[in-house]
């Protein structure tokens with residue numbers, strides 16, 4: 006690695022922080038469009054700013070529990086809080102006991118702890134592409150190489166396990182799955198899962214399974230594969246990640262976790278013991294949130310039902326509006342908070358997103374998430390319905406007006 010230039014005003018920074026921190030054109034335009042009175046933001050994914058009705062008194066009362074006043078540091082997380090998380094899995098029909106859990110401030114932190122546990126600098130983590138760009142960043146700050154493996158869209162979404170396996174080498178340490186993936190909204194099928202387990206077992210790799218959107222299935226008839234049940238004791242180690250951020254729509258509470266499943270029992274215990282040392286270096290969870298964990302998880306139904314109603318209503322509006330034109334289509338999805346739109350090939354996704362910004366509509370270009378090939382835009386289905394419908398209308402007008410003559 007070449008050493009970064011010294012900073013003109015002081016000591017050099019570590020090469021891993023040698024980022025281009027200039028605001029990109031889309032982000033600069035987005036600030037302006039967000040401030041415009043007649044703008045429509047189709048990128049709203051912050052649930053606390055999406056017009057949901059939170060049970061305010063219940064949340065605030067939970068945070069005022071007397072246990073919030075005591076400091077009893079526990080690197081794995083307070084037992085009562087881990088029991089509350091175990092009960093969440095129990096409600097899914099999965100047996101994930103508190104002894105398998107380690108609490109973190111967020112799912113992102115759980116990823117980082119696992120990267121520190123499993124990989125040395127320069128090692129590789131295999132991650133699905135397209136997916137949420139957070140992973141590039143987490144891999145980079147942990148000095149890891151991120152190796153994307155493809156998800157193909159052909160009718161539905163398919164994991165290319167053969168391509169993944171071809172790319173595995175002696176530096177490969179972990180295989181990330183996102184279930185359902187963000188932003189494609191695709192759940193792994195039982196066949197995908199079996200193929201990924203086999204790859205991980207053959208190459209002695211651990212699986213890191215991010216299930217933050219697991220509960221947000223659009224089709225009530227769909228029963229997605231539950232990885233908490235599907236991670237077999239005789240299979241490779243599987244670390245499930247999740248947190249209050251999406252389960253209870255409370256990202257500000259900063260409570261996530263990892264659950265160690267699968268693998269040899271002795272390996273799993275050694276892994277948890279090492280993770281405990283990593284977590285002990287930070288002790289990043291606050292006492293109030295741990296004391297409130299059971300209550301904050303218990304209110305998830307109230308939030309999830311509002312969010313699911315919103316997601317389904319926006320998908321219905323989207324599909325019925327798209328059915329009346331032919332330029333834009335929606336890629337199939339089964340759940341999650343986002344929808345991916347395919348646009349005409351006259352422009353890249355980036356160029357479409359910029360053209361929309363000029364009309365004060367915010368939608369993410371597919372390139373943010375690693376889409377290549379046909380241009381795509383990613384829109385949030387959490388957007389309040391009136392803004393969603395109006396923003397979509399303007400998006401479709403923009404595309405129709407940009408159509409080449411004839």
Ligand SMILES: Cc1ncc(COP(=O)(O)O)c(C=O)c1O
Nearest residue numbers: 111112113137187217248250261
């Ligand atoms: C797939 C996925 N995983 C993890 C996260 C981060 O979750 P947390 O807020 O728990 O760090 C996000 C955030 O949107 C996400 O989309």
